[in-house]
Amino acid sequence: xxxxLQFYRAGDSWVHRLNPVTKLAFVAAVTIxxxxxxxxxxxxxxxxxxxxxxxxIAGVAGRFVRMVLGFFAPFLVILFLxxxxxxxxxxxxxxHLGPLEVKTEGLVFAGTTALRLLVMVAAFVLLLLTTHxxxxxxxxxxxxxxxxxxxxxxxxxxxxxSFQARANAIMQAQQARGLEVRAGxxxxxxxxxxxxxxxxxxxxxxxxxxxxIAMESRAFGxxxxxxxxxxxxxxxxxxxxxxxxLALAVLVIVLNTLGVFS
Amino acid sequence: MTNTPAxxxxxxxxxxxxxxxxxxxxxxxxxxxxxESLVGGAGVGPAALIALAGYLVGSALIIAGAMSRMPTSTxxxxxxxxxxxxxAGQINNMVGLPLYLDSIGTVLVGLLAGPAAGAAxxxxxxxxxxxxxxxxxxxxxxxxxxIGLLAGLxxxxxxxxxxxxxxxxxxxxxxxxAFVSGPISAFVFGGANASAGRSLIVAxxxxxxxxxxxxxxxxxxxxxxxxxxxxxLVAIVILRAxxxxxxxxxxxxxxxxxxxxxxxxxLARSGAEAPAPADPAPADPxxxxxxxxxxxxxxxxxxxxxxxxxR
Numbered sequence: 001x002x003x004x005l006q007f008y009r010a011g012d013s014w015v016h017r018l019n020p021v022t023k024l025a026f027v028a029a030v031t032i033x034x035x036x037x038x039x040x041x042x043x044x045x046x047x048x049x050x051x052x053x054x055x056x057i058a059g060v061a062g063r064f065v066r067m068v069l070g071f072f073a074p075f076l077v078i079l080f081l082x083x084x085x086x087x088x089x090x091x092x093x094x095x096h097l098g099p100l101e102v103k104t105e106g107l108v109f110a111g112t113t114a115l116r117l118l119v120m121v122a123a124f125v126l127l128l129l130t131t132h133x134x135x136x137x138x139x140x141x142x143x144x145x146x147x148x149x150x151x152x153x154x155x156x157x158x159x160x161x162s163f164q165a166r167a168n169a170i171m172q173a174q175q176a177r178g179l180e181v182r183a184g185x186x187x188x189x190x191x192x193x194x195x196x197x198x199x200x201x202x203x204x205x206x207x208x209x210x211x212x213i214a215m216e217s218r219a220f221g222x223x224x225x226x227x228x229x230x231x232x233x234x235x236x237x238x239x240x241x242x243x244x245x246l247a248l249a250v251l252v253i254v255l256n257t258l259g260v261f262s
Numbered sequence: 263m264t265n266t267p268a269x270x271x272x273x274x275x276x277x278x279x280x281x282x283x284x285x286x287x288x289x290x291x292x293x294x295x296x297x298e299s300l301v302g303g304a305g306v307g308p309a310a311l312i313a314l315a316g317y318l319v320g321s322a323l324i325i326a327g328a329m330s331r332m333p334t335s336t337x338x339x340x341x342x343x344x345x346x347x348x349x350a351g352q353i354n355n356m357v358g359l360p361l362y363l364d365s366i367g368t369v370l371v372g373l374l375a376g377p378a379a380g381a382a383x384x385x386x387x388x389x390x391x392x393x394x395x396x397x398x399x400x401x402x403x404x405x406x407x408x409i410g411l412l413a414g415l416x417x418x419x420x421x422x423x424x425x426x427x428x429x430x431x432x433x434x435x436x437x438x439x440a441f442v443s444g445p446i447s448a449f450v451f452g453g454a455n456a457s458a459g460r461s462l463i464v465a466x467x468x469x470x471x472x473x474x475x476x477x478x479x480x481x482x483x484x485x486x487x488x489x490x491x492x493x494x495l496v497a498i499v500i501l502r503a504x505x506x507x508x509x510x511x512x513x514x515x516x517x518x519x520x521x522x523x524x525x526x527x528x529l530a531r532s533g534a535e536a537p538a539p540a541d542p543a544p545a546d547p548x549x550x551x552x553x554x555x556x557x558x559x560x561x562x563x564x565x566x567x568x569x570x571x572x573r
Contacts, residue, residue, distance in 0.1 A: 015299040034310040035450075071397065086468035100469065109481070113452035116310070117398070124397035133394070148329045148337050149386070155341035156348075156390050159356045163345055201500055204342050205508060212338040221334045253315055256308045 007067065015058035020131045020139040022238045027123040029245035034119035040108065043115035051122045060129045064122070067129070076114050083110035097238045128185035133157050139232040142214045145227060163200070170199050274327045278378060281323030285404055288316025291476065292445045309449040315399035317404040317446060321385040324407055335511060336375045343367030346386040347406075352395065360459030364391075365409045366401075369432075369490075369497040372413025373422055376514035380410025401450050405443040409435055409490065413497075417520045422498055432494030433487040440482025447482070448475040460485060524535045 010016075030050060034043040055064035085097070087106025095102040127136075132155060141150045174195050212233075215221075293311055329337075344367055351364025368387060372380025384406025392400025416422060416431035447453060447464075453474045455461040463484055467477035501509055501521060509515045 032311065032315070035314060036308075062271060074458075075398070075451070078458060079452055082454055082465050082468070083452055083474075086465050088468045088471065088473045101524075109452060113310075113450075113454070117451065121397045124393065128393070136393075146326070146329060148332060149325065151337065152329075152340045152344070152386055153390055153393075155338075156344045157394060159341050159345045162346060163349060178302060198503070201346070202504060204345075205339075205500075208335070208338050208342060209511065210436075210507070212335040215338060216334045221337070223553055233536050253311060256311050 007025040007063075007125070008132045009060050009063060009129050011059055011130065013058045013130075015126075015130045017056055017233075018130075019232060019234045019238050020127075020136040021143045021234075022242055023127050023131060024136070024140075025242045025245045027127050029249045030123045031120045032249040034116045038112075040112055040115070040255075042109050042110075043119045047115070047122055051119070051126055054126050055129070058126070058130045060126075064125060064129060067125045068118070068122045071125070072114075072118055077118055079110045079114050080107070083107070083113070112188060135230070138228060138230050139234075141233075142228055142232060148221065151220070159204075163204070166203065167196060167200055170196055216248050274330045274378070277323040277327030277330075278381075279327075281327065283320075283405070284302060284316055284323065285320035287444070288312060288320065289445065293441075294447070300548050307557075309445070311451045313445045314401055317401065320348035321403045321407055324378075325382050325385045325389075328378040332375075332382070333381060333513075336371070336379050339371060339374065340379075340383055340386065343371045343383050344390055346370070347383075347387040348391050351391070351399075354458060355396075358457065358459065360457055360463070360485060361492070362485070363489060363493065364388075365406060365490065366493045366496050366500075368406055368410045369413040369493050370500065372410045373417045373497060373501060373520055374509060374512045375414075376418070377411045377414025379514075381407045381416040382410070384408075384410035396456070398451070398456060401446050402443055404446070405439050407565040408438050408442045409493075412438060414514075415526075417515075418518045420518070420520075422494070422520055425495065428494050428498045429491045432491035435494070436487030436490035437483065439490060440479055440486040443482055443486075443559065444475055448478040453478050455481075486506070 030046055034046055054062075055061045083106045084102055085100040085106075087101075087103045087109060089105060091103035091105030093101045093103055122130075135143075137150045137154045138173075141147060179192065179195060292313055347364050350366055351362060354361055354363040364387070365384065368380055368384040371383040371395040385403040388399050388403035388406050392398075392403075396454065412431070412435040416428075416435070421431040453461070453464045453468070455464065460481055463481040464474075464477045467480040468474065470558035472480060506521075509521055515521065
């Protein structure tokens with residue numbers, strides 16, 4: 001597999017060697033658990049007791065923290081500004097700031113939502129850091145994902161970097177025939193996008209035709225299930241763990257809908 | 263054939279209908295019926311989990327149903343369309359415009375290959391964006407399902423034959439998108455947004471006295487129609503710039519004459535206006551389309567930009 005869009009860090013830890021479907025099941029289960037229980041400390045506990053140790057065992061702790069903060073910090077700031085200052089439900093007012101009021105309920109709501117998002121984002125980052133996208137798709141396909149969907153996902157992840165390469169080539173070609181790249185203000189910059197985007201999109205879309213002919217000649221889309229080139233290792237223990245996490249997630253949804261945790 | 267999963271032996275409309283029903287039920291429960299337990303106290307009760315689970319299960323069913331019988335020419339179009347979505351959306355987020363611009367590819371597939379393919383493109387687009395660059399966009403895949411579905415339907419009804427009606431279709435799609443995405447932004451994200459500009463709009467609505475759900479829908483209504491109108495416009499412009507041969511390869515675009523005026527304008531260069539878009543679609547299944555002969559009468563098909571077709 002050529003360069004793909006990825007955060008994957010190669011490694012040989014226990015977390016890396018897990019079947020990707022198991023990790024995906026963990027992402028789903030931990031996200032559902034975070035959203036399902038109505039306690040402020042609960043998502044924080046999930047993050048500190050499950051996700052952070054996972055990142056440490058996998059040896060990706062530094063990158064994990066940086067990426068999680070990169071995704072999460074803007075949400076955190078905006079959530080507290082938004083719900084801290086303009087929480088719409090009635091509540092205990094702590095502070096008056098002109099037309100805006102800081103309410104306890106608003107801060108609690110912002111905190112709960114932020115911690116839940118933290119668990120969701122961190123679970124995904126952990127999956128991305130320890131799983132190669134190609135392996136993930138092979139494993140999903142062996143678990144029963146239709147090959148067409150697997151193709152679309154892995155092809156997209158490879159096309160995005162090739163878009164960038166193509167955009168660079170087009171830019172250089174346009175410069176060679178005298179396009180001014182640096183001069184001008186915002187309007188000129190927008191106008192310069194046209195000679196870049198035009199060839200980029202038209203070229204990509206005309207490639208579709210060649211690609212589909214090549215794929216059909218290799219029996220893509222036949223109803224027979226193809227055999228796998230790389231077999232992703234799996235174990236009975238992991239299979240059991242997946243079913244357990246799935247059952248747990250369903251249980252959380254049922255209990256939550258019945259209002260047990262609220 | 264024995265290990266073909268059950269989903270592929272079902273007729274494709276069954277999972278699509280089931281998925282739409284799950285999404286509609288989730289929406290009705292959360293927005294229209296709005297049970298008492300959702301309001302008050304810390305957090306928002308079970309609403310966040312119900313919104314997340316219902317929307318994602320519905321989207322998964324729609325993807326499975328729409329992809330199962332998809333022809334290869336459409337399957338190979340999907341990665342390109344999804345890449346367009348993700349790249350444009352990512353550029354938009356970096357530049358900091360208060361728009362989304364992440365559904366141009368979805369509209370493109372909806373116009374070329376019909377509502378089901380458009381819905382699958384939209385859903386997969388946000389799933390891939392979620393598992394590759396920005397996990398926060400994954401829960402919004404249902405919004406994209408609605409956008410792709412509506413793009414396909416408007417194309418079937420002939421709204422995309424002219425630019426004016428195409429932009430109107432975009433505005434209408436934006437209104438629907440705002441209502442669909444409301445529960446996710448309110449219950450899952452607490453009204454916050456990756457974009458400071460869009461979050462400010464939510465804050466203004468909340469300060470005016472709307473609850474978080476109302477403010478999120480209000481934010482959507484101020485942004486989405488403009489955004490989707492731009493997306494429809496860009497998609498129509500791109501598809502018109504391509505050689506007619508390309509869009510005629512898709513049975514949906516051919517059967518419903520999605521791009522009528524272009525064929526007419528090439529032939530009727532002498533000054534006659536494009537015919538009224540109301541006249542019925544030529545149900546012409548044969549490869550030579552009724553309009554321009556592929557490539558031959560087309561002045562812009564000859565230059566270097568389209569050279570990729572014949573390597």
